[in-house]
Amino acid sequence: MLSNMLGSKNMTEKDWNNLLDTALPDVEKEMEASPFDTKLSFNMADDARKVINGKLNIKDFHKKYHSKLMREFGEEVGQDFASGADDDSTATDGVKWGMVIDLRKCVGCDTCTVSCKAENRTPPGISYNVVLEQEIGDFPNVAKVNLPRPCMQCEKPSCVQVCPTRATFKLDNGIVTIDNDRCIGCRYCIVACPYGARSFDFGESYEDEMLGYNDVTSPEYGIERGERKPGKTPIGTVRKCNFCLHRLERGEEPACVETCVGDARFFGDLNDPNSTVSKLSKSPRAFRLKSDLGNGPNVIYLK
Amino acid sequence: MATTAVAAPKVKVKEKQSKRFKLWIGFLLLLFFAGGYFIVERLVQGLPVTNLSSITPWGAWIAFYIFFVGLSAGSFLLSTLIYVFGMMEYERIGRMALFTAIVCMIVALTFVLMDLGRPERMLNAIIYWNVTSPLAWEVHFYLVYIALLTTELYIAMREDLVRLAGTPSLKGKIAKWLTFKNSPINESTKKRDHKWMKILGTIGIPLAILGVHGGTGTIFAVVQARPSWNTGLFPVIFVVSAMVSGTALLLAMYIIKKKATRQKIDHGMVVSLAKMMVAFLFIDLGLQFYEYLVGVYGLEHHHLEGLGTMMGSAYSWSFWGVQMFLGAAIPTFLVFYKKTSKNVNALLTAAILIVIGIIGVSFNIVVPAQIVPLFEGFPAGDYFPTFNEWMVSIGIAAMGLLIYTFGEQLLPIEEIQSPEKSEG
Structure with missing residues (x-):
């Protein structure tokens, strides 16, 4: 029967929808069965869709339904809703990306550095992520410590402060980015960064060792730049780690986090108190690099 | 007339000097073109011609830039000793000081331009002014400062420009073009010029100290x-x-x-x-x-x-x-x-x-x-300027000296005669 209908090709969108409706329970009937107001639920759903599409302000939404909800659900639920309406700190509502690196789990294999180079196709002399190695102690009580160092995506970044053109700035999600099309290449940010996390693109290339290296520039910040050639952006500008923003946008973790063999890196939303990174950042082992400087790094280490 | 009497022997001196002058210009042009080759090389190949790296991102050109900004601010402040604080014993070098200050700023900004990874985007620092960036503030201060210096130099030269405007030489033509038609010299204009020199110099002192050179220090200090x-x-x-x-x-x-x-x-x-x-x-x-x-x-x-x-x-x-x-x-x-x-x-x-x-x-x-x-555990920097960096620096410095030399030929930077003589 169904195959006949498909075969006939006379099905319109409406027919398909009707077919679906017969399979689904009737919405109105279901809602009537609940002890709460059906009309209110439909209105709220419609307006919620408007809020999501940006056609209605969330605060107006709160105002509109506050009294109705109080009546419907009473103090307990209604009050929560009301307090949300008064909350002005909407900035904390969004995501703030953060990274936690467990130094006890880091084995110093440099996989993060290599995968970062591969992901971002950084030229010779530029590594967004490096692993600093150091031997500590006196023989025979010696140990080797490794310190992976991506960009700290500081809360108050020195680089953003000093950039003369506002080419480098902080996104709402906490990531410090560079507009390579605006950067004049003065390198003040490199000088000002306390973590050495920025590099200047001198225009060097791996083309001699690696066939086709120049064919593609990594689509950093979601911008497809195509072929890498002299005089073309990002050459002559400053580059840095951006937590693999182009990967985050498609729901993937940064390359260094994904490839870490010791699972030493954690990535997530620092604004969400229940995320792994938030919980780990409150660990007594947690510390930040050069915390005396007041930059407020969003990369947290576990010692 | 006093003017012709003074001018006549000067012409003879000029002839004697012309050979020496040609040699000087030739020498400067040689340096400028030698440097120019390396400037072109730098612009075509980009910053790999330098020894700069991401660890030592600033080098010789930034050092020369602060050096020349310093020379400019220093020269200007010296000129204020004359025009603001009335130390007339140094008046002979007053205009020289102002003109040197302008040329040094041009040289300093050329060094910055050479140092930028993207020189063609230099105006971005003005278009997208970041108010928390000392460097962006400096760019603005430099422009205001150059405008102020130019105005002040013009007023300082005005009387001599008016005197020159009648002479048939190239210098006279430029003077005529610069002074417009009605440019009298009398007691009231003297007073007015003097007043404006003092006002501009007084504005210039905090501008040069806090804005231009203190500000350049601030770029580093912050x-x-x-x-x-x-x-x-x-x-x-x-x-x-x-x-x-x-x-x-x-x-x-x-x-x-x-x-x-x-x-x-x-x-x-x-x-x-x-x-x-x-x-x-x-x-x-x-x-x-x-x-x-x-x-x-x-x-x-x-x-x-x-x-x-x-x-x-x-x-x-x-x-x-x-x-x-x-x-x-x-x-x-x-x-x-x-x-x-x-x-x-x-x-x-x-x-x-x-x-x-x-x-x-x-x-x-x-x-x-x-x-x-x-x-x-981070690598230490290792920097010494390359041959290109030195040659570019020499070329830019030669450019400054050329501008100064020609400027002095075309403008009455040196006083034509001492004020006492012209009044007598």
Whole structure:
């Protein structure tokens, strides 16, 4: 029967929808069965869709339904809703990306550095992520410590402060980015960064060792730049780690986090108190690099 | 008429000088074109022609940039001694000081332009002004400062321009073009010019001290990541160093020019300027002493390493040799030792050495702080300018001297006659 209908090709969108409706329970009937107001639920759903599409302000939404909800659900639920309406700190509502690196789990294999180079196709002399190695102690009580160092995506970044053109700035999600099309290449940010996390693109290339290296520039910040050639952006500008923003946008973790063999890196939303990174950042082992400087790094280490 | 009587012998002198002048221009053009080749190379190939890296991102061109901004601010501040504080004994070098200040700013900005990774985007610093960036503020201050200097120089030259406007030479034509039609000289215009010189000079003093050169020091001083820059005294040292180098440069230029054109040297002024130059040098050294003392006393690892790099590493020849020995010890000796303190040649040597010393100071500011690794385990910087960087620098400096020389030919930078004579 169904195959006949498909075969006939006379099905319109409406027919398909009707077919679906017969399979689904009737919405109105279901809602009537609940002890709460059906009309209110439909209105709220419609307006919620408007809020999501940006056609209605969330605060107006709160105002509109506050009294109705109080009546419907009473103090307990209604009050929560009301307090949300008064909350002005909407900035904390969004995501703030953060990274936690467990130094006890880091084995110093440099996989993060290599995968970062591969992901971002950084030229010779530029590594967004490096692993600093150091031997500590006196023989025979010696140990080797490794310190992976991506960009700290500081809360108050020195680089953003000093950039003369506002080419480098902080996104709402906490990531410090560079507009390579605006950067004049003065390198003040490199000088000002306390973590050495920025590099200047001198225009060097791996083309001699690696066939086709120049064919593609990594689509950093979601911008497809195509072929890498002299005089073309990002050459002559400053580059840095951006937590693999182009990967985050498609729901993937940064390359260094994904490839870490010791699972030493954690990535997530620092604004969400229940995320792994938030919980780990409150660990007594947690510390930040050069915390005396007041930059407020969003990369947290576990010692 | 007095004017023709003075002008006639001068023409003869000019003829004698013309060969020497041609040689000078030829020499400068040679340097400029030699440098020009490397400037083109730099613009075509980009910054790989330098020894700069992501660890030492600033080098010789930034050092020369702060050096020339310093010369400019110093020259200008010296001119204010004349036009604002009425020290008329130095009036002979007043316009020279203003014109030098303009040319030095042009040279300084050219150095910055060479240093940018994307020179074609330089205007972005004005279009997208970031108000928290000292560098963006500086770009704006420099432009206002250049405008102020140009206006002031014009007013200082105005009377001579009006006098020249009638003469048939190229200089006269330019003067005519610059002075417009109605440009009388009388008591009221004299008074007006004098008043405006004072007003502009007075605005210029805070602009030059806080805006232009203190501000240039601020570019470095605000960088918390580099403790040896990150002190409150840093911008002050910049300003005082500017006074030292500006005075020294003008003294040297005055003596050299008078010697080259075989004109009489104002001996008293030279000796007094030399004394002033050394006085500024002493203040500068005193401030530096406290800067280093406080830095060492803090025992902060990073700061100690910065000072250690400057004073006790492979780079220390620049500190002890250039900055301290050539730039401070020898000039001080020359200015105070009885046998040399009145000798024009000795004082000229002292002035040139001080200028060279301040070049050393600029390098010692820019380079050592970037050599120290930011972290234990981070690679240390390693920087010495490449041949290209030196040649580009020579080319830009030659460009500045060419602009100055031609400017002096075309504009009445030097006073045509002393004011007493023209009034008589």
